[in-house]
Amino acid sequence: MSGADEVNLYARYEARLLSGHSFKPTIIPAVIITGFLGSGKTTLVQHVLRNRGSLRIAVLVNEVGRVDVDSELVNAKQSNAALGLPAADLSGGCICCSRSEDLAAALRRLRAPPAAAAAAGGGGGGAAAAAPCDYLLVETSGAADAGPLAEALIDAGFRLDAVVAVVDAEAGREALQHPVARAQVCCADVVVLNKCDLLAGGPRGCGGGGLGALSDLEDALSDMAPGVRVVRARYGEVPLTTVLDVVPVEAAAAPPTSASGAPEGAANGGGGSGGGEGFMSHESMPSITAASGGGYRLASGPLTADGLAVGSARHTKRRAAPLPPSPAPGSRGGAPPAAPADPHEQHHHHHGHSHGHGRGDGHGHGNGQAHSHAQEPSTLVPDAHAAAHAHAHAHAQLHSGFFTESLVAAGGRPCSLVAFAEFVTRRLVREPALLRSKGVLWFGERRQHRFTFHLSGRRRVELSQEGPWEGPPASSIVFIGTDAAAMAALRQSFEEEVVRAEAAESAPAAGWGEVEVAEAEAEAEAGRGAEAVPAGGEAAAVAVLAERIAGNDKMEVLATGLPAAGAQAMGASGSSRGEGGSSRDDGGSSSGGGGRARLVAFTTRSSPLHGINGEELNAELVRRANAEAGGGPGRLLLAGVTAPGAISAVTGVQARDRVQSLLVVAAASPEDAELQAAALLAAAEPILRRAWGHVHNCKCDVAGGMQALQSR
Numbered sequence: 001m002s003g004a005d006e007v008n009l010y011a012r013y014e015a016r017l018l019s020g021h022s023f024k025p026t027i028i029p030a031v032i033i034t035g036f037l038g039s040g041k042t043t044l045v046q047h048v049l050r051n052r053g054s055l056r057i058a059v060l061v062n063e064v065g066r067v068d069v070d071s072e073l074v075n076a077k078q079s080n081a082a083l084g085l086p087a088a089d090l091s092g093g094c095i096c097c098s099r100s101e102d103l104a105a106a107l108r109r110l111r112a113p114p115a116a117a118a119a120a121g122g123g124g125g126g127a128a129a130a131a132p133c134d135y136l137l138v139e140t141s142g143a144a145d146a147g148p149l150a151e152a153l154i155d156a157g158f159r160l161d162a163v164v165a166v167v168d169a170e171a172g173r174e175a176l177q178h179p180v181a182r183a184q185v186c187c188a189d190v191v192v193l194n195k196c197d198l199l200a201g202g203p204r205g206c207g208g209g210g211l212g213a214l215s216d217l218e219d220a221l222s223d224m225a226p227g228v229r230v231v232r233a234r235y236g237e238v239p240l241t242t243v244l245d246v247v248p249v250e251a252a253a254a255p256p257t258s259a260s261g262a263p264e265g266a267a268n269g270g271g272g273s274g275g276g277e278g279f280m281s282h283e284s285m286p287s288i289t290a291a292s293g294g295g296y297r298l299a300s301g302p303l304t305a306d307g308l309a310v311g312s313a314r315h316t317k318r319r320a321a322p323l324p325p326s327p328a329p330g331s332r333g334g335a336p337p338a339a340p341a342d343p344h345e346q347h348h349h350h351h352g353h354s355h356g357h358g359r360g361d362g363h364g365h366g367n368g369q370a371h372s373h374a375q376e377p378s379t380l381v382p383d384a385h386a387a388a389h390a391h392a393h394a395h396a397q398l399h400s401g402f403f404t405e406s407l408v409a410a411g412g413r414p415c416s417l418v419a420f421a422e423f424v425t426r427r428l429v430r431e432p433a434l435l436r437s438k439g440v441l442w443f444g445e446r447r448q449h450r451f452t453f454h455l456s457g458r459r460r461v462e463l464s465q466e467g468p469w470e471g472p473p474a475s476s477i478v479f480i481g482t483d484a485a486a487m488a489a490l491r492q493s494f495e496e497e498v499v500r501a502e503a504a505e506s507a508p509a510a511g512w513g514e515v516e517v518a519e520a521e522a523e524a525e526a527g528r529g530a531e532a533v534p535a536g537g538e539a540a541a542v543a544v545l546a547e548r549i550a551g552n553d554k555m556e557v558l559a560t561g562l563p564a565a566g567a568q569a570m571g572a573s574g575s576s577r578g579e580g581g582s583s584r585d586d587g588g589s590s591s592g593g594g595g596r597a598r599l600v601a602f603t604t605r606s607s608p609l610h611g612i613n614g615e616e617l618n619a620e621l622v623r624r625a626n627a628e629a630g631g632g633p634g635r636l637l638l639a640g641v642t643a644p645g646a647i648s649a650v651t652g653v654q655a656r657d658r659v660q661s662l663l664v665v666a667a668a669s670p671e672d673a674e675l676q677a678a679a680l681l682a683a684a685e686p687i688l689r690r691a692w693g694h695v696h697n698c699k700c701d702v703a704g705g706m707q708a709l710q711s712r
C-alpha cells in the first residue's frame with residue numbers, strides 16, 4: 001500500500017482490525033473541513049451535500065464573524081432540519097476556542113437522536129441506522145486551528161475519519177505564510193488543492209503553464225505534511241470517497257475481494273469510481289459524481305470505542321511536530337502576504353498581551369472591539385494534555401492577527417447595486433489588509449433575489465444572483481483582514497456609501513413583495529414605466545459600453561439602462577433589444593434614481609450545436625472580468641444573474657434558466673466607459689477564444705465555412 005493510500009480514511013482499516021466486539025452503532029463518523037480564508041471550504045461542503053444521495057449528512061458551520069454568511073450559503077440549517085437535526089449558530093467566534101462550549105453543546109444535541117430521525121432509519125444503511133445521521137461535516141472558519149476541534153469531536157464520542165484541508169491553488173503560497181494555514185495543512189489527512197482552474201488552462205482543467213506551479217505547491221504541501229494525500233479540484237469537485245468513508249452504492253453490490261474481507265474501495269484508499277485523485281479535466285466530472293445516481297453508503301462497519309482512540313492518534317502525532325516554515329511566496333504576484341511570515345517577529349510586536357480562551361474572548365472578531373492575542377513562537381505541543389498551558393500559547397499565536405467586521409443592514413431597506421459596484425471597485429479591491437469578504441445582499445435594483453458576494457484569494461470577486469428570498473430580505477457582509485482599523489473603515493464605508501445610498505432613494509420596504517409589485521404595475525399602467533436613461537456623461541457611458549459589447553460577435557446585449565428584470569423579460573423572448581429598454585424590475589424599480597439606469601445586461605453567445613455552454617461562459621466571465629479588471633482604471637463589476645429560459649412554442653416547455661451578466665456601469669463619462677469596455681473585453685477575450693476555438697475547426701460548421709470560402 002502506498003503512503004498516499006495509507007493516510008486517507010484510516011479509520012476504515014482500524015475498524016476492520018477492531019471490529020467483532022463492543023459495537024457502538026450510534027457512533028457517528030465525522031470529517032472536519034478546514035482551510036484558509038476563502039480557499040473553498042463551503043464550496044466543498046456544498047459539493048458533498050449535492051452529491052450525498054441518500055446519505056444523511058449533518059453540517060455544522062463555524063464563522064468568525066457575527067454574521068453567519070456560510071450557513072446561508074451552505075443552507076446548513078435547512079439541510080439539518082430535513083434530517084430532524086438541530087442547527088447550531090456557531091458564528092461570532094472560533095469553535096476551536098472562544099465558541100468551544102457552544103460546539104460541545106451542538107455536538108451533544110446532534111448525538112441525542114431525535115425520535116423522528118431515529119424512527120426514519122438510516123438512508124445510508126448499515127450499522128449507523130440507529131444514529132441520528134450517517135455523517136457529520138464540520139466546516140471550520142478560515143482562521144481556525146483544526147487540532148483542538150479534532151480533539152473536541154473525539155471527546156464528544158464522534159469517530160473522526162479525516163481532517164480535510166482546502167488550499168487555494170492560486171493563492172496557496174501567500175496563504176501558507178500564515179501560521180494558521182500551515183497548521184491546518186499539518187493536521188490534515190487529505191488536502192483538496194482547490195481552484196486549479198485559476199492556474200492557467202481555464203475552467204476545464206489545470207493544464208498549461210499552471211501545472212508547474214501546481215506541482216511545486218503539491219511538493220510544498222507534502223513537505224509540510226508528509227504522507228498527506230493531495231487531491232486536485234476545481235469548485236471542490238472531488239469524489240466523495242476522497243473525503244468521506246463511503247463507497248458508491250454500485251460498488252457495494254460487488255462482493256469483497258480482499259483476503260481481509262475489506263471492500264474493494266479500501267484497497268485503493270477509497271479512490272472510488274471515476275476520476276480518482278489528480279483528475280485534470282472537466283470531462284472526468286461526470287464519472288466523479290456518477291455515484292450520486294446510485295448514491296453512497298458508509299464503507300465501514302461500526303467502530304469500537306477503542307477505534308476512536310487509535311483514530312485520534314494520527315492527529316496527536318501530527319500536532320506534535322513543530323510547525324514547518326512557510327514556503328517561499330510564489331512568483332506570480334498578486335496580493336502580498338498580510339501577516340508576518342516570521343512568527344518570532346510577531347512575538348516581538350505583541351509580547352505580553354493576554355491570551356485567554358474563555359467564552360467571550362472573541363479574538364477581536366465581529367464586535368468592532370478587535371484586539372490581538374499574545375504571539376508566541378510557532379511550536380505545537382507534543383502532548384496537549386501534558387502541556388495544556390504551552391498549547392494555549394501556541395494556539396493563541398496561530399489565531400492572532402485576524403480582525404473581523406460584520407454588518408447587517410437592518411431596517412428593511414435594500415442596498416444600491418450601483419453604489420456597491422463603486423464600493424467594490426474603488427475601495428474593497430484596493431484595501432491591502434483585506435483577506436476575505438463575503439456577503440448575502442439585497443439590492444434595490446433586483447429586490448426579489450438574494451445576491452451572494454465573495455472576495456477571496458488574489459482579490460477575486462464574485463457577485464451572483466441566487467434564488468428568491470425565503471425570509472425577510474436583508475443584507476449582511478463580513479470583512480476579514482489583518483488590520484482592525486482598516487476593517488472597521490471598510491464596514492463604515494459600506495454602511496455610508498452602499499446601505500444609505502439606496503435608503504435615501506427608496507421607500508421603506510414595509511409590506512415588501514406584493515405592495516411593491518402592485519405599485520410597479522400601477523405605474524406601468526399609468527404609462528410611467530419607461531426607465532430614464534441617465535443624464536449626461538453617464539448616459540453616454542452606458543451607450544459606449546453597450547456599443548462595445550455588442551460589437552463583439554460572441555456577445556449579445558440584452559438590455560441597457562434598465563433594471564435587471566428587464567433582462568428577465570429579454571431572456572424569455574430570447575431577443576436582443578436596443579438601448580433604453582423599458583421593462584420593469586421584478587418588483588423594485590419604481591423608485592427611480594439615476595444610478596438605477598447604469599446597467600447593461602448582456603450574455604455571451606452560446607452554441608448548443610457546438611457544445612458551448614453559455615451559462616458556464618457567463619459565470620466564468622463574471623469571475624474573471626471582476627478579478628482582472630475590477631481594481632484597474634477600467635473599474636467594473638459584473639453580476640451573474642439568471643433569467644428564465646424561453647418557453648418553447650412547440651412543446652410549451654420552459655428552457656432552463658439562463659445565466660446572464662449584468663454590468664454595473666460605474667463610469668461617469670464616455671472616456672471612462674472606453675476604459676471599462678476595454679478592460680471587460682480584454683478579460684473576455686481569452687475566455688471566448690478558448691470556448692469558441694474549436695468551433696472554427698468543427699466540420700459541422702459547413703454553412704460558416706462555405707460563407708468564409710465565398711467571401712474570399
Ligand SMILES: Nc1nc2c(ncn2[C@@H]2O[C@H](COP(=O)(O)OP(=O)(O)OP(=O)(O)O)[C@@H](O)[C@H]2O)c(=O)[nH]1
Nearest residue numbers: 037038039040041042043142195234235454456462
Ligand atoms: N475559480 C474558482 N473559484 C472557486 C473555486 N472554489 C471556490 N471558489 C470561489 O472562491 C470563493 C470562496 O469560496 P468559499 O467556498 O466560500 O470559501 P471558504 O473557504 O468557505 O471561505 P471562508 O469560510 O470565508 O473561509 C467563492 O467565490 C467561490 O465561488 C474554484 O475551484 N475555482
